[in-house]
Amino acid sequence: MHSQGPEVSVVVPLLNEQDNISPLYEQITQTLKDKYDYEIIFIDDGSSDNSFNILADLQKTDNKIRVICFRKNFGQTSALSAGFTHAKGKIIVALDADLQNDPADIPDMIDKLNEGFDVISGWRKKRHDNAITRLLPSKIANWVISRITGVKLHDYGCTLKVYRREVLEEIKLYGEMHRFIPALASWSGARIAEMAVNHRPRTAGKTKYGIGRTLKVILDLITVKFLGSFSTKPIYIFGGLGLASGIGAFASGWYVVYQKIANDFPINRNPLLVMTAMLITTTVQFILMGLLAELLVRTYHESQNRPTYVIKQILESTTAACPPKSSQRS
Numbered sequence: 308m309h310s311q312g313p314e315v316s317v318v319v320p321l322l323n324e325q326d327n328i329s330p331l332y333e334q335i336t337q338t339l340k341d342k343y344d345y346e347i348i349f350i351d352d353g354s355s356d357n358s359f360n361i362l363a364d365l366q367k368t369d370n371k372i373r374v375i376c377f378r379k380n381f382g383q384t385s386a387l388s389a390g391f392t393h394a395k396g397k398i399i400v401a402l403d404a405d406l407q408n409d410p411a412d413i414p415d416m417i418d419k420l421n422e423g424f425d426v427i428s429g430w431r432k433k434r435h436d437n438a439i440t441r442l443l444p445s446k447i448a449n450w451v452i453s454r455i456t457g458v459k460l461h462d463y464g465c466t467l468k469v470y471r472r473e474v475l476e477e478i479k480l481y482g483e484m485h486r487f488i489p490a491l492a493s494w495s496g497a498r499i500a501e502m503a504v505n506h507r508p509r510t511a512g513k514t515k516y517g518i519g520r521t522l523k524v525i526l527d528l529i530t531v532k533f534l535g536s537f538s539t540k541p542i543y544i545f546g547g548l549g550l551a552s553g554i555g556a557f558a559s560g561w562y563v564v565y566q567k568i569a570n571d572f573p574i575n576r577n578p579l580l581v582m583t584a585m586l587i588t589t590t591v592q593f594i595l596m597g598l599l600a601e602l603l604v605r606t607y608h609e610s611q612n613r614p615t616y617v618i619k620q621i622l623e624s625t626t627a628a629c630p631p632k633s634s635q636r637s
Contacts, residue, residue, distance in 0.1 A: 338414065350386040420500075425498045429468055
C-alpha cells in the first residue's frame with residue numbers, strides 16, 4: 308500500500324541540455340526503479356534548444372516524470388525552488404542535468420540521510436573542471452562561505468544534495484542562494500553531513516558557470532550572513548556601525564580641538580573638521596537605518612504571524628488533566 312506521495316523526488320534543473328537529458332533519465336531510472344517509489348521533476352529553465360520536446364516525449368512514456376517549463380531563463384535558484392515546491396516526496400534529491408553528477412550516488416546519500424541527518428551535501432572530491440576558471444574560484448568561495456556562515460563544507464557548489472522535505476519547507480530561495488541551503492538549514496537546527504561523490508567530465512553541452520558568477524555569490528553571501536545573524540535584530544549591526552562611526556567622530560573632533568589649543572591651528576582650516584561632520588552624519592544615518600530595519604522586521608513577522616523560531620518537535624500528554632475533586636461533606 309503506497310502513501311499519498313512518492314518516497315523520493317528527484318529535482319533536475321536544466322538549460323539547453325538536449326544531448327544529456329535522455330542518458331540522465333536512463334541513469335536515474337536504472338538507479339532508483341528497484342529501490343524506491345520515486346518521481347523525477349525536470350525544470351526547463353527557458354531552454355532555446357530541443358530540450359523541452361525531448362522532455363515532453365519522455366513524459367508521455369513515463370508517468371513518473373513531471374516537466375515544469377519556464378517562460379524564460381530565471382536561473383538555477385528559481386528552477387530548484389520551483390522543483391522543491393512541486394515535489395511530493397518525503398526525500399528530495401537535487402542534481403544537475405549535465406551528467407557530471409552521478410545518479411548512482413543517490414542511494415548511498417539517502418542511506419546516510421536515514422542515519423539521522425536532515426541534509427546530505429555532495430562533495431566533488433576529484434573534480435573534472437578547468438583549474439583556473441572553475442577549481443580555484445570554487446576553492447576560494449568554499450573557504451570564504453564556510454568561514455562566514457560557520458557551516459564548514461568542502462563543496463557548497465555541488466548541486467547533488469539530498470534533503471528532508473520539512474527542511475526545504477522552511478527555506479525561501481532568491482538570487483543565487485541555492486548553494487547556501489545547507490547554511491540556511493543549519494541555522495534552523497538541521498543536521499548537515501557531507502559525502503564524497505563521483506564527479507564526471509562534461510561530454511556534451513556547454514557549462515553555464517564562470518568567474519562572472521563569483522560577484523553574485525559574494526553579494527548573496529552578504530545577504531545570507533545578514534539573514535542568519537541579524538534578521539531578527541538588525542539594530543545590532545546598524546547600531547554597531549553607528550557606534551563605531553560615533554567613536555570616530557568623537558576622536559576626530561577632540562583632535563581638532565586639541566590642535567587648536569596646543570598649536571593654535573584654525574578650526575575652520577582643519578580638514579579633520581569635515582571628517583568629524585561626515586562621521587556624525589553617518590552615525591545618525593546608521594542608527595536611523597537600524598530603527599527602520601527593526602520596524603520592517605517586526606512588521607514582516609507580525610503581519611504573516613511568522614515566528615522568529617523553528618520548532619522541531621513538541622512532546623505533550625494527550626490526556627487532559629483531571630480537575631481537582633471538590634471536597635465532600637460527611
